[in-house]
Amino acid sequence: MEQLEQLFSTVLTRHVFLIFGVLSVIGAGAMIFSRNAVHSVIGFLLAMLSIAGAYLCLRAEFLAMAQILVYAGGIVVLFLFVVMLVEMTKYKERKIFQTQTPVALVVVLISAVTFLGVFLKTIFGKSAEVALTLNPELTGDGLNAATHNVQAVSRGLFADYLLPFEILSVILLVALVGAVVLAKSERG
Amino acid sequence: MPFAESLWGNLVQDLPLLVPVLFLWIVGTLMLWPLGSWLLKSMPKRQWSGITFVVLLVTLVLVFRTPAGQGFSGMFQVDGLTTGFQILAIVAAAITVILSQPQLNALKEQSVEYYALILFSTSGMMLLVGATDLVSLYMALELMALCIYILVGYLREQDRGIEAGIKYFLLGAFSSGLLVYGMSLIFAAAGGKTTNLAALNQALALAPRNAELMIFTGVILVLAGFGFKVAAVPFHMWSPDVYDGAPTPITAFLSTAPKAAALGAFVRLFGTAFNGVHGDWAAPLSFMAAASMILGNIAALRQQSMKRLLAYSSIAHVGYMLLAVLSHDAQAGAQAIWLYMLTYLLMQGGVFAVIIYLQGKGEGERIEDFRGLSKRRPMLAFAMLVFMLSLGGIPPMLGFFAKFYLFKLAIEQGFVTLTVLAFLTSAISAYYYLNVVATMYFKEAPEGEAQPMGSGLSIVVFATCLLVLVGTCLGPWLMDWTARIVLV
Numbered sequence: 035m036e037q038l039e040q041l042f043s044t045v046l047t048r049h050v051f052l053i054f055g056v057l058s059v060i061g062a063g064a065m066i067f068s069r070n071a072v073h074s075v076i077g078f079l080l081a082m083l084s085i086a087g088a089y090l091c092l093r094a095e096f097l098a099m100a101q102i103l104v105y106a107g108g109i110v111v112l113f114l115f116v117v118m119l120v121e122m123t124k125y126k127e128r129k130i131f132q133t134q135t136p137v138a139l140v141v142v143l144i145s146a147v148t149f150l151g152v153f154l155k156t157i158f159g160k161s162a163e164v165a166l167t168l169n170p171e172l173t174g175d176g177l178n179a180a181t182h183n184v185q186a187v188s189r190g191l192f193a194d195y196l197l198p199f200e201i202l203s204v205i206l207l208v209a210l211v212g213a214v215v216l217a218k219s220e221r222g
Numbered sequence: 223m224p225f226a227e228s229l230w231g232n233l234v235q236d237l238p239l240l241v242p243v244l245f246l247w248i249v250g251t252l253m254l255w256p257l258g259s260w261l262l263k264s265m266p267k268r269q270w271s272g273i274t275f276v277v278l279l280v281t282l283v284l285v286f287r288t289p290a291g292q293g294f295s296g297m298f299q300v301d302g303l304t305t306g307f308q309i310l311a312i313v314a315a316a317i318t319v320i321l322s323q324p325q326l327n328a329l330k331e332q333s334v335e336y337y338a339l340i341l342f343s344t345s346g347m348m349l350l351v352g353a354t355d356l357v358s359l360y361m362a363l364e365l366m367a368l369c370i371y372i373l374v375g376y377l378r379e380q381d382r383g384i385e386a387g388i389k390y391f392l393l394g395a396f397s398s399g400l401l402v403y404g405m406s407l408i409f410a411a412a413g414g415k416t417t418n419l420a421a422l423n424q425a426l427a428l429a430p431r432n433a434e435l436m437i438f439t440g441v442i443l444v445l446a447g448f449g450f451k452v453a454a455v456p457f458h459m460w461s462p463d464v465y466d467g468a469p470t471p472i473t474a475f476l477s478t479a480p481k482a483a484a485l486g487a488f489v490r491l492f493g494t495a496f497n498g499v500h501g502d503w504a505a506p507l508s509f510m511a512a513a514s515m516i517l518g519n520i521a522a523l524r525q526q527s528m529k530r531l532l533a534y535s536s537i538a539h540v541g542y543m544l545l546a547v548l549s550h551d552a553q554a555g556a557q558a559i560w561l562y563m564l565t566y567l568l569m570q571g572g573v574f575a576v577i578i579y580l581q582g583k584g585e586g587e588r589i590e591d592f593r594g595l596s597k598r599r600p601m602l603a604f605a606m607l608v609f610m611l612s613l614g615g616i617p618p619m620l621g622f623f624a625k626f627y628l629f630k631l632a633i634e635q636g637f638v639t640l641t642v643l644a645f646l647t648s649a650i651s652a653y654y655y656l657n658v659v660a661t662m663y664f665k666e667a668p669e670g671e672a673q674p675m676g677s678g679l680s681i682v683v684f685a686t687c688l689l690v691l692v693g694t695c696l697g698p699w700l701m702d703w704t705a706r707i708v709l710v
Contacts, residue, residue, distance in 0.1 A: 149439070156411075156436045193229055197240075197294040201349060201361040204247060205368055208342050211254060212372035215335045216387075 051091040058084035071117045079110045096184045236293030239300045239352075242284040242308070246345040249277050250338045271323035271678070274337040278316040278344070285309060285348075296418045297358040304352035306560045307486035310567060311347035314479035315340055317571035317682060321471040324676040325578050329377065329469075336376060340475070343369030347483035351490070356405045356417040359487060363401070363451070366480055367394050374468040374476070386467025393460045397450030404443025408495075411436040419495040427498045441502045444491070445510070451484040454544060455513035458537050465533035470581060473529055474574035477536045478567040485543055485559050493552025500550065507548055508640060514541025515647040522654050528577055528587045531654060532570070535613065538651060539566055542625065542644055545632040558628045561704045565624040565693065569609045572686035575679045576606050582676070589658055594667020603662045605687040612690050614655035615648050620693035620700075627701050 061084060064077030082105035089098035191199050237244070253273075261273075285308045292299040319340060326332045346366030353359035371394060375387020409417060411433040412425035426437060449457035465473045496503060518538030525531040543562055549555035579602070580591050596603035612621035625648065632641045693700060 152435050152439045156432055189225075193225075193232075194295045195297075195357060196233075197297040197349075198355075198357045198361040201346075201358065201365055204342065204345070205361070205365050207251070208339065208365065208368050208372070211335055211339065212368065215333070215339070215372055216375060216378055 047091045051088055054084045054087040054091065057081075058088065072114070075110055075113045075117060078113065079106055082106050082110070094183060094187075096187050232293075232295075236298075238289055239291055239293050239298060241288060242281045243345045243348050245284055246277070246281055246341050246348070250341040250345070253334055253338045253341070268323060268327055268332055270332065270334055270337045271319050271326075274319045274341065275316055277341065278312050278319065281344075282309065282312050282316075285312065292354065294358070295355075296421075297355045298349065298352050299354045300352055303486060303490060303556045304348075306556070307351035307482055307563075308348045310482040310486075310560065310563050311344050311351070311479050313564075314475060314482065314567045314571070315344040317567070317686075318471050318475040318479070320678045320682050321474055321571070321575055321578055322469075323678050324582055325469060325471050328582050331377065331469075336373070339369045339373055343373070343475075344479070347479055350483045351486035353487060354419050354490070354494070356409065356419070356422070356495075359419075359491065360398075360402060360405065363484070363487070364398060366483060367398070367451070370472075370476060370480060373472045374464055376472065377469050380467070382467035383469070384467075386464045389460050389467075390464045393450060397447045397457070400443045400450070401447025404440045404445075404447060407436050407440030407443065411440060419491065422495040423498050426496070437499055438502045441496055441499060442506060444496075445503055445506055448484060448488050448491075449510055452481050452488065452540050452544075453537055454510045454540050455517045455537060456510075458514070458518070461537060462530045462533040465529050465536075466527060470529070470574060470578050470587070473532075474570055477532060478563070478570050481536070481540065482563045482567065485540075485547065485563065486556070488547050489552055489556045489559060492547060493555065497550075497552070504548060507544060508637070511541050511544035511548065512640060512643055514538060514544065515644055516541075519647045519650045519654075522651070525654075526588055526590070528589055528592075528658075531589065531658075532573065535651060535654070536570075538647065542628055542648075545637060545640055545644060546628055548637060548640075549631055549635045551631075551635070554631050554634075557704050558631045561701065562624040562628055565612065565620045565690070568686045568689050568693075569613050569621065572605060572609045572683050572690070573613070575682040575686070576602060576609075579676070579679050579683075589661055592658060592661045593665035595662040597667045602683065605683050606662060607659050608687050608690055610655040610659050612694075614652040616652060618694060618697065620690045620697065623693070623697035623700060627704075 058081045061077045061079070061081030065074045065081060066077075068074050068077060082101060086098045086101040086106070089095075089101060253270075261269075285305060288300050288305070290300050290302075290305075319337065322336065322340075326336065343366050346362050346364075346369065349362035350359065350366055353362050371387065371391040374390045375383055377383035378387070405417075408422070408426070411429055412422055413429065416422055416425060429437060446457060450460075453461040465476065468476060492503065492507075514537050518534050518536070518541055522531050522534035522538065525534060539562075543559050546555040546558040546562075549558075577587050581587060592606070595606065608619070612619040615621045615625040629641050629644060632644070
């Protein structure tokens with residue numbers, strides 16, 4: 035049983051993680067490229083669920099659950115509502131953003147090749163005497179004191195990353211105010 | 223609960239550092255809701271700019287009273303750089319608020335939210351310049367930028383305004399993406415242990431050799447992200463359209479406050495965290511500085527619209543200031559940028575006050591509209607002359623001393639070619655600044671009589687002009703004095 039667990043935690047997890055990663059990229063691609071708005075939302079759902087899966091592989095159970103609740107549950111439903119309420123059919127045939135496709139393709143290709151090169155060089159580089167660790171391991175006071183997952187998240191938020199967390203709350207307030215300011219029909 | 227107690231203890235200890243920011247947050251929120259709805263009943267809406275101005279003055283006092291120190295698990299630090307650039311952001315916001323009053327009155331677009339957003343944006347800048355961690359730096363940057371996206375698109379009945387808002391938002395979001403991706407690469411390359419700037423510098427020095435390319439890519443991406451924020455060539459494409467389409471007071475805000483804050487954070491980030499990998503970013507940044515100086519000044523030569531001219535000249539000014547970011551000595555660089563930005567925001571504030579005055583008369587913002595201003599309003603034309611000469615860096619004006627200080631630093635640091643280029647392009651810039659002066663003094667005035675200027679605008683023009691003139695007289699001492707203010 036222990037051996038099985040070990041196998042699960044090392045080899046299998048890494049492969050499952052990769053599978054989830056590929057799935058999320060496929061989902062994101064489907065979201066961008068599909069012509070039908072509902073298909074786009076389904077693609078988005080796939081991407082979000084796979085990211086939740088990836089979080090699970092990284093042993094961040096709480097984050098995975100939050101991801102499913104917030105994105106897969108809340109945001110996707112919201113998107114579907116918008117898609118339902120807005121008549122998308124009349125924008126279907128217009129080619130508004132497609133005048134620059136060739137240029138965009140070239141740029142994307144160049145950057146994809148560049149980044150591939152960077153990662154290949156980093157992982158299999160000649161001078162790789164010391165292997166580069168790609169396992170993030172934050173060391174804050176709060177995180178060190180945490181004994182399990184949810185505790186680590188809460189201590190990360192309220193101890194080590196308190197200031198960014200609070201700034202984030204102000205950003206949300208500003209976003210709300212901004213939405214009202216820009217959507218209000220009349221300033222009396 | 224020892225953990226909770228230590229949390230509380232830390233909070234009590236760290237909160238004094240954030241007092242000015244918290245004050246802005248509280249006042250901004252109150253304005254939006256209880257205080258706002260209570261005051262709205264009892265007074266006309268145009269008083270909001272006055273209230274906001276007073277709030278900003280109080281914040282300025284609070285900034286001066288904030289003790290130096292570090293807190294929030296190394297996320298935020300108050301030192302000379304923080305205080306200095308916080309002052310710049312607040313002064314720029316205060317000028318914007320006074321300028322906004324007549325403009326929004328004329329457009330019948332006064333609203334509480336406008337002023338609250340300026341306050342929130344200022345708080346973002348104040349956090350940004352003190353951020354000593356990649357996470358808090360990014361969050362503060364987003365807070366600052368998000369408010370400005372909304373303010374730029376504020377006049378949503380005008381097509382130009384909508385275009386500017388959307389353009390700025392999309393490019394801003396894109397550049398934030400680049401910035402965060404670059405940060406994540408650096409975080410990974412440094413071992414995935416820390417996001418603190420000082421610790422990151424040590425970690426990057428110890429990074430394995432095969433991580434070098436990843437660090438380089440990360441640094442370049444962060445550089446591109448900041449390039450977008452300060453509108454340096456080749457990431458400047460948004461700037462003229464956004465300057466043109468935004469409400470004019472917001473253009474004044476955009477060309478001073480976020481640039482000051484972003485440059486402050488730029489110096490801190492590159493001077494602290496990426497100090498050890500100076501070789502990675504020196505060449506790209508030199509290119510950005512040189513390209514900004516050349517393209518900004520040459521493109522400004524052909525502009526007919528005053529706002530576009532100022533947009534391109536602002537790109538050029540950022541090019542000069544990037545020379546100071548290049549410096550190996552972060553402290554001297556911060557001081558040079560601080561002095562330059564201070565003089566720049568005074569001059570910009572004055573120029574935009576004059577533009578808003580002309581706009582209020584329905585003349586628009588073309589350079590042609592300035593013709594004969596010396597006959598119509600001699601004092602205004604004189605103030606404009608002072609601003610233009612100073613912006614052009616013509617001795618013995620204040621702008622000259624700021625430039626001199628900057629170029630002296632660049633030469634001391636060994637960037638001789640770039641400094642020569644800066645001198646040459648600066649000479650080009652004199653042409654288009656003097657062109658405005660010539661239009662004011664030597665061209666016939668159009669028909670029409672001189673109108674009185676609003677009190678707020680006159681105050682801004684008078685105060686900034688006076689400060690520029692006083693600064694001109696005190697020029698040589700000013701440089702010593704700056705050296706004592708912005709101590710990193």
